[in-house]
Amino acid sequence: MSEEQKQVQSAPAPAREGGDAPRREGGHPAGPRREGGPGGGRREGPGGPGGPGGPGGARRGKRQYFRKKKVCKFCVEKMDFIDYKRADILAQFVQERGKILPRRMTGVCARHQRWLGVAIKRARNIALLPFAGSAAGVQAPRALEAPKG
Amino acid sequence: MEERLYDLIFIARPATPEEEIKKVIHTLETAVAEKGGKIEKTEHWGTRKLAYKVAKHREGIYIYQQVRTNHGELVHELERRLGVQDSVIKYQTIRLDEELKRQKKLSQKREARAARRPRRITQPVPGAEQQASAN
Numbered sequence: 001m002s003e004e005q006k007q008v009q010s011a012p013a014p015a016r017e018g019g020d021a022p023r024r025e026g027g028h029p030a031g032p033r034r035e036g037g038p039g040g041g042r043r044e045g046p047g048g049p050g051g052p053g054g055p056g057g058a059r060r061g062k063r064q065y066f067r068k069k070k071v072c073k074f075c076v077e078k079m080d081f082i083d084y085k086r087a088d089i090l091a092q093f094v095q096e097r098g099k100i101l102p103r104r105m106t107g108v109c110a111r112h113q114r115w116l117g118v119a120i121k122r123a124r125n126i127a128l129l130p131f132a133g134s135a136a137g138v139q140a141p142r143a144l145e146a147p148k149g
Numbered sequence: 150m151e152e153r154l155y156d157l158i159f160i161a162r163p164a165t166p167e168e169e170i171k172k173v174i175h176t177l178e179t180a181v182a183e184k185g186g187k188i189e190k191t192e193h194w195g196t197r198k199l200a201y202k203v204a205k206h207r208e209g210i211y212i213y214q215q216v217r218t219n220h221g222e223l224v225h226e227l228e229r230r231l232g233v234q235d236s237v238i239k240y241q242t243i244r245l246d247e248e249l250k251r252q253k254k255l256s257q258k259r260e261a262r263a264a265r266r267p268r269r270i271t272q273p274v275p276g277a278e279q280q281a282s283a284n
Contacts, residue, residue: 078259081252084243085156085213126158126241127209130200141194141211 070107074116082115084122087129091138094120098130154189154249155216155224159231159240160209163196169236170210176234177214180226186218204238215245 073092074082084090093101093108093116100120103113123129129138157177161170174191181188194211203209216223224242231240 078256080255080259081248085158122241122243124200127160127199127201127203127239133201135200138200141192141197141213 072107072109072112074112075109079112082112082119084119084126085128085141087123087138087141090116090120090123090129091135094129094135096135098124098132098135152217152219152246153221153244154246155218156243156245157214157216157227157240159212159237160199160203161212161236162204162238163206163208163210165210165236170212173231173234173237174212174214176230177227180230181216181218181223184218184220184223184226186216186220186223188214189217190215206238209238 082089093106095101100117103110106113108116120129124131128141129135159173161173178188190213192213194213196208197211199207199209216227218224228240228242231237
C-alpha cells in the first residue's frame, strides 16, 4: 500500500525525464504519414509491372519490425488526473504551432487523450499554452515545478 | 448542495504593484467570506511569459487559488469582481471536485487490482504447463 502511494507521488519527477520521447515524435509530425505514403503507392502496384504484391508485402513486414510499440505515457506513470496547470507536460503533446497531437503519433490511450484534450484547452484559456504559435519552451508554473511529496 | 472545489487563476498586468495584488486578493477573500466559502490555497506563481498576447501584454503575474464552497453563486461573484479590476487582464475558474473524485476512484481501483494481481499470475501458469505437456 505505502509503496504504491510512493509510486504515485513520485510520478511527476520521471514524467519530465521521459518527457522528451513524445516530443521528438512531435518534432517530425510527417514521419508516420510518410510511412503511410508507400502503402498508397502499393495500391497502384498490382496494375503496374509489380504483378503480385510480393515485394510490397515483404517491405510492409520489414517496416513493422522497425515500428516501436508506443505506450500511453499517462498509463505508464499511472496518472488518473491530467492537471491543466502542468503546462510542461501538456506541451509535449502539442505540435510546434500549438495543435494537439493525434493519438496515433503519441501513443496515448483513448481515455487519457480525452482528458488531455480538455486539459490542453483549459491551459490555452489561461495563456499557459498557445492557441496558435510557438509552444516551444513552455514551462510549468514555478510553484508546481517541484514534485509534490 | 454538496461542497465543490474550484480552481481560480487570474493574471494581473506585469507592472502591477504588490499592494494592488494584495488588494485584489483581499476583495476575493471578503466575497468568499460573505457567501460562505473557504479559500484553501493561495499561490503566487510570479511573473510568467504568456503564451499569447493578452491586453497587449506578453507577461503577466499569475495568482492561483483554490476555493471550496457550496454556493455556486460565489463563483459568479468572484468572476464579476475580477472583471471589474483594471489590473486583472485574465481569469479562469474551473470546477475540480468531480475530477478529483474520479481520480480517487481510479486510484482505489488500481490499488485493489494491485493487491489481487499476484494470485492471478500464479494461477494460469500450471494450466499452461498442462496444455503444453498434453500437446
